[in-house]
Amino acid sequence: MTEQVDILEARPSAWQRLRDSHLWHSFVTDRVAQLSLLVFVAFALMALLAPLLAPFNPYDPAQIDILNSELPPSWEEGGDPAFWLGTDAQGRDLWSTILYGTRISLTIGLCAVALQAALGIVIGLLAGYFGGRIDSLLMRFADVQLSFSTMMVAIVVLAVFQATFGTELYQRLAMLMLILVIGIAEWPQYARTIRASVLAEKRKEYVDAARVIGLRPARIMFRHILPNTLSPILVISTVQVANAIISEASLSFLGLGMPVSQPSLGSLISSGFEYIFSGAWWITVIPGGVLIALVLVMNLLGDWLRDVLNPKLYKG
Amino acid sequence: MIAFLIKRLVQAIIVMFIISLVSFSIQDNLGDPLRELVGQSVSEEERQVLREKMGLNDPFLVQYGRFAVKALHGDLGTSYFFKEPALQVILHKLPATIELVFGATLIIVLLSVPLGVYSAIKPNSLFSRAVMGFSIVGISVPVFLTAIGLIYFFSIYLGWMPSFGRGETEPVLGPWETGFLTVDGLQHLILPCISLASIMLPLFIRLIRAEMMEVLQSEYVKFAWAKGLAPRRIYFLHALKNTMLPVITVGGVQIGTMVAYTILTETVFQWPGMGFLFLEAVNRVDTPLIVAYLIVVGAIFVVTNTLVDLIYGLVNPTVKLTGKK
Amino acid sequence: MALLEVNNLEVRFGLRSGEVSALRDINFTLERGERLGIVGESGAGKSVLGFSILNLLSRPGYIAGGEILFEGRNLAAMSARELRSIRGNRISMIFQDPMMTLNPVLTIGQQMVECLRAHRKISQQDAKRIALQKLKQVYIPSPEKRFDQYPHELSGGMRQRIVIAIGLLMDPDIIIADEPTTALDVTIQAEIMDLMLELCERNNVALILITHDLGVVSQVTKQAMVMYAGRIIEQGPTREIINDAQHPYTQGLMNALPQMAIPGQRLNQIRGSMPPLQKIPAGCAFNPRCEYVMEVCRSQLPEFTSSGGCRVACHLVAKMKLEEAAAQRVEEAN
Numbered sequence: 001m002t003e004q005v006d007i008l009e010a011r012p013s014a015w016q017r018l019r020d021s022h023l024w025h026s027f028v029t030d031r032v033a034q035l036s037l038l039v040f041v042a043f044a045l046m047a048l049l050a051p052l053l054a055p056f057n058p059y060d061p062a063q064i065d066i067l068n069s070e071l072p073p074s075w076e077e078g079g080d081p082a083f084w085l086g087t088d089a090q091g092r093d094l095w096s097t098i099l100y101g102t103r104i105s106l107t108i109g110l111c112a113v114a115l116q117a118a119l120g121i122v123i124g125l126l127a128g129y130f131g132g133r134i135d136s137l138l139m140r141f142a143d144v145q146l147s148f149s150t151m152m153v154a155i156v157v158l159a160v161f162q163a164t165f166g167t168e169l170y171q172r173l174a175m176l177m178l179i180l181v182i183g184i185a186e187w188p189q190y191a192r193t194i195r196a197s198v199l200a201e202k203r204k205e206y207v208d209a210a211r212v213i214g215l216r217p218a219r220i221m222f223r224h225i226l227p228n229t230l231s232p233i234l235v236i237s238t239v240q241v242a243n244a245i246i247s248e249a250s251l252s253f254l255g256l257g258m259p260v261s262q263p264s265l266g267s268l269i270s271s272g273f274e275y276i277f278s279g280a281w282w283i284t285v286i287p288g289g290v291l292i293a294l295v296l297v298m299n300l301l302g303d304w305l306r307d308v309l310n311p312k313l314y315k316g
Numbered sequence: 317m318i319a320f321l322i323k324r325l326v327q328a329i330i331v332m333f334i335i336s337l338v339s340f341s342i343q344d345n346l347g348d349p350l351r352e353l354v355g356q357s358v359s360e361e362e363r364q365v366l367r368e369k370m371g372l373n374d375p376f377l378v379q380y381g382r383f384a385v386k387a388l389h390g391d392l393g394t395s396y397f398f399k400e401p402a403l404q405v406i407l408h409k410l411p412a413t414i415e416l417v418f419g420a421t422l423i424i425v426l427l428s429v430p431l432g433v434y435s436a437i438k439p440n441s442l443f444s445r446a447v448m449g450f451s452i453v454g455i456s457v458p459v460f461l462t463a464i465g466l467i468y469f470f471s472i473y474l475g476w477m478p479s480f481g482r483g484e485t486e487p488v489l490g491p492w493e494t495g496f497l498t499v500d501g502l503q504h505l506i507l508p509c510i511s512l513a514s515i516m517l518p519l520f521i522r523l524i525r526a527e528m529m530e531v532l533q534s535e536y537v538k539f540a541w542a543k544g545l546a547p548r549r550i551y552f553l554h555a556l557k558n559t560m561l562p563v564i565t566v567g568g569v570q571i572g573t574m575v576a577y578t579i580l581t582e583t584v585f586q587w588p589g590m591g592f593l594f595l596e597a598v599n600r601v602d603t604p605l606i607v608a609y610l611i612v613v614g615a616i617f618v619v620t621n622t623l624v625d626l627i628y629g630l631v632n633p634t635v636k637l638t639g640k641k
Numbered sequence: 642m643a644l645l646e647v648n649n650l651e652v653r654f655g656l657r658s659g660e661v662s663a664l665r666d667i668n669f670t671l672e673r674g675e676r677l678g679i680v681g682e683s684g685a686g687k688s689v690l691g692f693s694i695l696n697l698l699s700r701p702g703y704i705a706g707g708e709i710l711f712e713g714r715n716l717a718a719m720s721a722r723e724l725r726s727i728r729g730n731r732i733s734m735i736f737q738d739p740m741m742t743l744n745p746v747l748t749i750g751q752q753m754v755e756c757l758r759a760h761r762k763i764s765q766q767d768a769k770r771i772a773l774q775k776l777k778q779v780y781i782p783s784p785e786k787r788f789d790q791y792p793h794e795l796s797g798g799m800r801q802r803i804v805i806a807i808g809l810l811m812d813p814d815i816i817i818a819d820e821p822t823t824a825l826d827v828t829i830q831a832e833i834m835d836l837m838l839e840l841c842e843r844n845n846v847a848l849i850l851i852t853h854d855l856g857v858v859s860q861v862t863k864q865a866m867v868m869y870a871g872r873i874i875e876q877g878p879t880r881e882i883i884n885d886a887q888h889p890y891t892q893g894l895m896n897a898l899p900q901m902a903i904p905g906q907r908l909n910q911i912r913g914s915m916p917p918l919q920k921i922p923a924g925c926a927f928n929p930r931c932e933y934v935m936e937v938c939r940s941q942l943p944e945f946t947s948s949g950g951c952r953v954a955c956h957l958v959a960k961m962k963l964e965e966a967a968a969q970r971v972e973e974a975n
Contacts, residue, residue: 146569149570149573150576152576155579159598159606162598163598242456246456249460253458269464270460273464273584276467276468277472285468288461288464288465292453295456296452296453299455299456300452303452535741536741536743537744538692538697538699538736539736539743542697542733542736543728543733543755544725544726544729544756544760545725545755545759546725546759553747557747558744561746632746633745
């Protein structure tokens with residue numbers, strides 16, 4: 001949850017600085033980017049304020065009545081105005097469950113990407129800065145890691161973990177495990193980009209200058225090179241959060257992620273899928289729509305950032 | 317050529333060694349083979365005797381050696397659930413998964429190349445914009461949601477397509493039965509293949525477009541125009557051949573991802589393939605089956621990566637297949 | 642009728658930030674077998690000019706006005722099909738960097754034969770025969786072997802020979818060579834330049850040589866034009882321009898040549914640098930860097946003044962010519 005707070009707090013100050021920049025100018029003229037950011041902020045607020053916005057607490061068994069199960073949304077025939085998006089198979093209010101589910105999905109996505117970025121940045125900086133043997137060793141490692149598909153590794157690790165420790169313990173640790181698995185699997189994305197940036201920056205004079213003044217390598221890297229690699233990090237992160245959310249949802253759908261008692265969007269869809277044939281479409285379709293919208297706006301933002309931060313000379 | 321093959325073979329052996337090590341550790345830590353064999357009713361002393369007899373108290377390396385020797389002979393243990401050799405159970409399900417991957421690959425190759433190339437040549441046309449819009453939506457929809465959406469619309473709402481299983485299949489060779497030869501089998505293949513293709517297709521369209529646009533800016537393409545060649549030749553020979561080099565490399569990695577996604581697709585469509593079987597095995601803690609799956613999937617990875625490297629070497633003249641770059 | 646006649650050519654680029662002119666008021670003619678040098682710093686628009694002659698500008702550049710008459714036919718207004726029948730056939734181009742010009746995934750032979758077969762109905766065997774013959778003309782040793790090799794198997798000098806051979810395949814009327822030796826080792830630059838000259842002379846091919854090197858221009862070409870910020874500032878017979886440069890910019894270029902420096906002293910560089918296309922100053926584009934800048938240079942675009950066989954766009958030269966003429970009139974009156 002702290003991740004979301006950070007992002008929301010960081011935004012106003014960042015906006016001030018960006019006021020005159022190319023980024024700001026492009027944002028003002030790009031409808032898609034504006035809409036995407038608006039929707040994303042709305043999702044972030046929904047996630048952050050879920051306990052306040054939700055009429056029910058889906059984790060509280062006392063508030064759940066199995067007699068209310070599978071009620072359609074309030075505008076459909078047979079709907080109950082108390083549950084405006086209807087209820088799921090266990091009688092939980094779908095709107096509340098979606099709010100909490102979005103919160104879980106976003107938290108896992110952001111934390112996992114924070115972990116990827118931390119690992120990738122450190123490894124990329126080390127490889128790029130020191131070069132030589134360290135570099136080739138780390139990059140070979142990245143190649144191997146990349147050649148195994150993330151999904152495959154995650155499925156196997158989580159499956160084995162679940163089989164070893166039993167479902168009950170697994171369910172308690174699910175969130176942590178998802179963050180760890182998704183976080184560890186994709187660091188090469190960052191490491192490669194950072195390494196390339198470092199190699200490019202390293203040739204520039206100010207790094208030599210810093211070294212001549214007698215600054216230590218670590219200080220040079222973090223204070224001087226890192227700020228120059230922020231654009232690529234920002235672009236990758238946006239897309240990676242979207243991917244992490246998809247991965248989490250897929251794993252949860254397979255029953256290897258969040259348990260039904262504490263559902264993310266993916267596990268909610270999974271639990272609803274059983275009822276889709278009996279006509280209870282809303283348990284699957286509504287969270288599915290939310291998930292797609294969330295991932296789509298992040299991808300659109302990522303595309304926009306990439307276009308703006310790597311400005312091309314050509315229009316076409 | 318021979319040097320290249322030997323080098324690849326060595327790499328393959330190393331990868332398979334690592335996978336087997338991982339698999340063995342899983343088998344070693346997961347579940348108690350003794351309990352599976354004799355149940356709970358045996359006394360502790362008898363258990364110890366049995367453990368000793370089965371070699372379960374031997375050092376790790378000795379046990380691994382035994383495992384590896386057996387694995388090389390195709391013996392990966394007996395599935396607890398099916399009471400059949402695990403490898404045989406997996407191989408029995410392999411054709412269904414391969415047909416699924418094949419169908420999806422067909423869709424991806426047939427659509428991504430023309431769409432990617434077109435949207436690179438005419439980036440501002442309405443159709444290209446539509447393709448790009450579709451592709452960004454495409455990468456944002458998880459495979460299982462595409463699958464559910466297709467089932468909901470085509471199977472439940474319209475009732476045009478079957479929603480689960482393989483339908484009628486024709487025996488071809490050994491355990492291989494194909495769904496490609498019967499109308500019913502093909503109908504059952506369509507939706508799962510589309511779902512599986514749905515996440516890769518937009519990825520490839522975007523990749524091909526980006527690479528192609530870069531290649532079209534290159535000096536050698538400008539020189540080709542200056543030579544007065546026909547646009548068709550420039551686009552589809554000069555530019556496309558260079559575009560496909562990075563695409564082939566990425567494609568090789570994506571095949572691995574696709575195997576992972578078959579687990580999702582097979583689950584939604586209850587497709588009787590390896591992925592579905594694997595998930596069942598996980599739920600039943602059927603360790604030999606889990607291990608067998610890992611080894612078979614590892615082998616598929618190794619084989620496809622080698623093939624992709626080979627194709628890359630054949631297409632790209634700057635890579636000599638003699639082992640040196 | 643001149644072989645090539647360019648009238649009032651204007652090229653523009655449609656950038657995100659707005660339209661900019663890359664070339665303005667370009668006028669020149671080229672006769673059969675003649676050699677013309679186009680000189681200028683990078684960014685002066687000389688390469689753009691080379692590409693626009695073949696109407697080969699890539700987005701966002703386009704020909705905004707003027708005409709390019711090749712044997713009386715306007716290349717700027719031709720259909721794509723007609724243009725194709727001229728490119729590589731009647732007018733061919735040689736690019737700067739032979740490492741980048743040849744397609745890395747096609748053999749030398751493929752890249753030669755395809756050009757022949759694009760312009761002539763000819764069998765594979767005949768095409769190969771012609772290609773081998775051209776490879777011999779550019780002194781490629783064992784052409785049969787090279788024919789089946791890929792570009793990466795050859796050295797830079799060898800590749801540029803092959804590019805030249807491709808340029809000559811159809812016995813064109815004009816070759817446009819854009820810095821053909823810049824990317825090569827110094828040791829083989831002269832070799833390649835001599836080869837090009839020899840071949841142009843032997844086949845009576847007109848050559849447009851685009852370069853930043855006044856020295857090369859003086860050795861190779863009969864006519865020359867100097868470009869600055871998208872405009873021609875001085876054009877005429879090479880000998881006159883070299884021996885008696887009128888425009889302060891041309892003089893600056895001449896003085897910057899290493900041959901002109903006194904040993905032990907610094908080279909005489911022109912101070913400042915060429916402005917980017919979006920920021921070309923009003924009046925004479927060279928005025929911020931000009932030693933002799935006058936008030937009028939900052940507001941008014943200079944017209945061309947004739948000086949001997951040359952045309953010069955400079956207020957100072959115009960003023961001097963006027964004063965000269967006035968003095969002459971006074972003399973005559975006396």
